Amino acid sequence: MKAHSPTRWRFRRPSVIPGFGMALGLTLTWLTLLILIPLSGLAFRSSALGWEKFWSIALDPRTLNALRISFGSAFVAAVVNAVFGIILAWVLVRYRFPGKRVIDAMVDLPFALPTAVAGIALTTLYAPNGWIGQFLTPLGIKIAFTPAGIVVALIFVGLPFVVRTVQPVMEEIDKEVEEAAATLGANRLQTIFRVLLPGLAPAVLTGFALAFARGVGEYGSVIFIAGNLPFKSEIAPLLIIIKLEEYNYAAATGIAAIMLVISFAMLLVINLIQSWSRRRYGYGA
Amino acid sequence: MQTQRLTRLLAAAVMAGSFAMGSIAPAFADQTLLNVSYDPTRELYKDFNAAFAAKWQKDNGEAVTIKASHGGSGAQARSVIDGLDADVVTLALEGDIDAIAKATGKIPADWKSKLPNNSTPYTSTIVFLVRKGNPKGIKDWGDLVKDDVQVITPNPKTSGGARWNFLAAWAWAKQANGGDDAKAQDFVARLLQHVPVLDTGARGATTTFVQRGLGDVLLAWENEAYLSLEELGPDQFEIVTPTFSIRADPPVAVVDGNVDKKGTRKVAEAYLNYLYSDEGQKIAAKHYYRPIKPEAADPADIARFPKLTLATIEDFGGWKEAQPKFFGDGGVFDQIYKPAQ
Numbered sequence: 001m002k003a004h005s006p007t008r009w010r011f012r013r014p015s016v017i018p019g020f021g022m023a024l025g026l027t028l029t030w031l032t033l034l035i036l037i038p039l040s041g042l043a044f045r046s047s048a049l050g051w052e053k054f055w056s057i058a059l060d061p062r063t064l065n066a067l068r069i070s071f072g073s074a075f076v077a078a079v080v081n082a083v084f085g086i087i088l089a090w091v092l093v094r095y096r097f098p099g100k101r102v103i104d105a106m107v108d109l110p111f112a113l114p115t116a117v118a119g120i121a122l123t124t125l126y127a128p129n130g131w132i133g134q135f136l137t138p139l140g141i142k143i144a145f146t147p148a149g150i151v152v153a154l155i156f157v158g159l160p161f162v163v164r165t166v167q168p169v170m171e172e173i174d175k176e177v178e179e180a181a182a183t184l185g186a187n188r189l190q191t192i193f194r195v196l197l198p199g200l201a202p203a204v205l206t207g208f209a210l211a212f213a214r215g216v217g218e219y220g221s222v223i224f225i226a227g228n229l230p231f232k233s234e235i236a237p238l239l240i241i242i243k244l245e246e247y248n249y250a251a252a253t254g255i256a257a258i259m260l261v262i263s264f265a266m267l268l269v270i271n272l273i274q275s276w277s278r279r280r281y282g283y284g285a
Numbered sequence: 286m287q288t289q290r291l292t293r294l295l296a297a298a299v300m301a302g303s304f305a306m307g308s309i310a311p312a313f314a315d316q317t318l319l320n321v322s323y324d325p326t327r328e329l330y331k332d333f334n335a336a337f338a339a340k341w342q343k344d345n346g347e348a349v350t351i352k353a354s355h356g357g358s359g360a361q362a363r364s365v366i367d368g369l370d371a372d373v374v375t376l377a378l379e380g381d382i383d384a385i386a387k388a389t390g391k392i393p394a395d396w397k398s399k400l401p402n403n404s405t406p407y408t409s410t411i412v413f414l415v416r417k418g419n420p421k422g423i424k425d426w427g428d429l430v431k432d433d434v435q436v437i438t439p440n441p442k443t444s445g446g447a448r449w450n451f452l453a454a455w456a457w458a459k460q461a462n463g464g465d466d467a468k469a470q471d472f473v474a475r476l477l478q479h480v481p482v483l484d485t486g487a488r489g490a491t492t493t494f495v496q497r498g499l500g501d502v503l504l505a506w507e508n509e510a511y512l513s514l515e516e517l518g519p520d521q522f523e524i525v526t527p528t529f530s531i532r533a534d535p536p537v538a539v540v541d542g543n544v545d546k547k548g549t550r551k552v553a554e555a556y557l558n559y560l561y562s563d564e565g566q567k568i569a570a571k572h573y574y575r576p577i578k579p580e581a582a583d584p585a586d587i588a589r590f591p592k593l594t595l596a597t598i599e600d601f602g603g604w605k606e607a608q609p610k611f612f613g614d615g616g617v618f619d620q621i622y623k624p625a626q
Contacts (some may be wrong), residue, residue, distance in 0.1 A: 061623075120492075127497035145482045145499070228440060228483040230622050241485070242442040245359045246614060247384050 042260065045253040057254045062230055063239060066255075070236040071262065073147060074215030077154035081211045082204055085162025092163070093170045107163050110156055115220030122153055123225045145227030150235065153221040158211030165207035169200055198281035205274040209267055216263055316349045318549060318556055321371035323358035323445065323535070324488055325509045329572040330375070336568060337559050341552065349552055357486045358445040365389070365540065372544050372553040375537040377445035380604040382538050391542025405534040406560035407574035410595060411453040413525040414494065414503040414510045421501045425527045426457040429476055429502060436479045437500035439490040441612050446487035446533075448612055450504040453531035455611075456596035460529060474621035495522070506533065508573035511589070532595040 046054065057063055092104055110118065126133045126143040133144060143149050173196065181191045197204075219237040226233040236259055243252035322330055334351040341349045354361065354369070358377035365371045366388045376382055379397070386392040397403050415423050421434050429436050439447040451473065458472035459465065482499060484490040487506065491513055494503040502525075505513070510524050537557050544550040559565050563581035570582035579587045601607040611617045 062619075123497065127499065129498040144497070223485055224489070227481065228485065229481075230483075238485070242440075243614075244363065245443045246612075247363075247388070248614060251614070 039260070042253050042256055045249060046257045049250045049254050053250075054254050057251050058258055062234070063236075063255060063258075065231045066234050066236040066239045067258065067262070069147060069150065069233065070216055070259070071266075073150040073235075074154055074212050074218075077151050077158055077215050078208050078212035080151070080155050081158045081162045082208045085159060085207055085211075086166055086200065086204060088159075089163045089166040089170055093167060107160050109160075110158075111160050115157060115218065116224065118156055119153055119221035119224035122156060122221065123149075126152065126225065144225050145233070147226075147233050149225035149227070150222050150233060153225050154211075154215040154218060157218055157221055158214050161210035161214060162204065162207030165210065166200060166203045169203040173199060198277075201281055202274050202278040205270055205277065209270040209274070212270075213263060213267060216259065316347055316549070316552060318349060318351045318372045318553060319370055320351060320353045320373050320375060320556070321361050321365055321369060322353055322355050322375040323361060323377040324355055324486065325446075325506055325512065326375060326535075327353075327355050328512065329508075329569065329574065332572065333560070333565065333568050336564055337556055340559065340564070341555065351556070357443070359443065365391075370543050370547070371540050372547065372549050373537060373539050373557055375535065377533075377535050378448065378604060379534065379536050379598070380608045381445065382536055383605070385540070389542065391540050392538055393541060396538040397536065399539070400537065400557060401561055402577045403534065404536045404538055405577070406537060406557075406565065407535070407569040407576050409507045409533045409535070409574055410530045410593070411449050411504055411533060412507045412510050412530065413527065414505050414513060414522055415501065415525050417521050417523055419523060419525065423502050423525055426454055426472075426529070427461070429454075430472065430479060434479055434502065435481050435500040436476060436502055436504065437482065437484075437490050437494045438480055438504040439486055440483040441618055443485040444487055444490075446506055446509075447490075447504075448608075449506070449531055449533045451611065451618065452598070452601060452607065453504075453596070456531050456600060457527065457529045460596070470617065470621060477622060507575070507590075511573040526591040526593055529594045529596070532597045534598065 049057070088107065092100065092107075123130070123144050125131050126136075126149060128134070128137045128142070128144070130144070136143060143152055177195060178191055181195045186195065217237065219235075219241070222235055223238055226235060226238075228234055228238060236255060240252045240255050243249075243255065320330060320334070330353045334353060338349050338351060341347070354364075354371075356364075358381050362374070362376060362381035362384050365374060365385050374382055374385065374392075382392060382396060386394055386396060393399075400406070413423060415421070421431070422428065423434065428434065438450045441447040441451045454473050454476055455469045459469040462468035462472075482490075482493055484493055487509060490503060491505065491509065493499050495513060495517060503510075507526075514522055514524060537560065539550070539553045539557060541550075544553045560569070561578070563578070566576035566578045566581040567583060567586075570576045570579070570586040573589070575590055576582045576587075598604055598607060601611075609616060
């Protein structure tokens with residue numbers, strides 16, 4: 001295909017990668033090999049269940065509870081990450097202070113750390129006799145071995161997603177915009193909510209979606225801190241492992257397929273909101 | 286000049302190295318055994334492998350390298366099913382070896398009859414680990430459901446050890462209630478209400494109890510309990526052996542499909558048979574496994590095991606019956622855990 005042919009397909013600018021056909025072909029092959037084939041394997045395996053069995057697994061109270069806990073805590077954690085990720089990114093972009101580089105590098109640590117290590121470390125901290133836990137226990141606050149522990153673990157693993165997606169966009173916001181807002185009589189809160197945040201919204205949403213998606217699938221860090229009690233703190237990925245432990249591959253892939261569908265639907269919605277907000281407020285495109 | 290000499294030296298070293306590798310590799314290519322085992326046997330097989338390699342070298346004049354893989358028993362079985370080239374499997378539960386046999390056909394269905402004592406060279410049992418001084422006064426299973434007692438045990442859905450714990454509690458309650466299964470179920474259901482955390486494996490449960498200070502009593506493999514005591518110092522914990530428990534049988538088997546392909550049958554069979562030799566039994570006892578031939582082991586090691594009455598898995602109709610009934614999807618565990626919410 002030629003980029004300049006006068007057909008319906010037009011491209012904004014020729015790219016360094018030769019030809020649309022080749023680039024798209026490569027993209028599709030790559031996606032097929034790495035994502036579509038494994039996922040269709042998943043669908044294929046769960047189809048061995050048959051509809052009736054599939055629904056009985058999907059509607060089992062234990063499955064429903066696990067899904068609720070997984071998606072619920074991932075959502076809460078992603079919200080917390082969105083709020084504190086913005087603040088963290090802001091501090092890193094707008095202020096200069098000693099040790100800034102170190103802190104900047106530290107943000108990425110949850111990416112690099114094996115999640116099981118994070119889980120064990122967090123459990124050590126928040127267990128009733130841990131460094132933080134010992135002060136919370138007398139107050140009647142229990143973190144480790146409760147659903148709150150799951151949220152803590154998911155906040156930990158999700159934090160870099162928001163910071164790293166918001167940071168570059170924030171760097172592009174000129175200080176003059178704030179000054180202009182101030183000269184036009186906006187107070188500080190108005191500047192934040194009407195001038196700064198709308199422009200950041202697409203990036204924040206992307207970070208939120210990434211942190212959320214990561215939280216839904218997270219296993220290693222959660223099982224150590226969750227307590228794993230059915231109906232209370234049992235996450236869906238653990239339920240999948242339990243089904244595998246029973247050599248029940250079909251049921252395991254069934255739950256996995258349900259998670260996949262829910263996740264995909266939610267990510268699609270987030271994507272739509274994101275592109276809408278980019279058109280409405282966004283920088284650049 | 287300097288760098289040139291260094292380069293030459295390096296090249297010589299690399300060549301020498303590759304010659305050495307080239308000459309050794311073919312001669313010993315087939316004499317590598319992979320033993321796929323479960324978690325708490327790490328220390329046991331480290332000792333045993335060294336002893337067997339020495340013996341094989343002496344008897345046959347050839348070296349054998351033994352690699353060991355450890356992990357949760359069920360997960361290990363799944364690796365073998367998915368194609369891990371194990372020569373022998375030494376797992377926590379009969380059901381895990383059955384699963385390999387059924388899924389791959391690499392192990393014959395009658396594997397249990399291939400070696401003495403149902404292919405179980407050593408056994409263990411379930412005991413209690415409590416905090417020093419036994420502050421809650423825990424002596425037997427009945428004490429575990431006292432009001433203020435918290436019990437740590439892993440999830441029987443993911444842990445082989447936890448299944449033995451569950452059945453041990455059941456067996457105790459059944460014999461204490463004149464063989465009444467309904468009362469046994471009631472007891473185990475009450476016991477589960479005292480469990481604040483369900484770790485996924487035995488090592489995780491030990492960590493929860495020992496490092497996080499959670500719970501008053503840990504239900505553990507006897508060998509694990511002694512190992513923890515040795516590791517952590519007996520000044521913090523003590524072992525309580527109940528009057529009644531279950532005989533936990535961790536079986537072993539040759540993976541025929543793999544050894545025939547790799548040509549390692551002879552050494553793999555010798556390896557498992559060596560577990561039944563006097564030396565093998567001695568090593569098992571040293572690592573707190575109860576040997577099936579106690580007379581072969583060091584009497585001092587045997588003296589460490591308290592006497593107690595033991596139920597067996599046969600009392601539950603064997604694993605083929607017990608596994609789906611108690612731990613399968615919708616089984617007893619699922620039923621008695623549901624109302625607990």
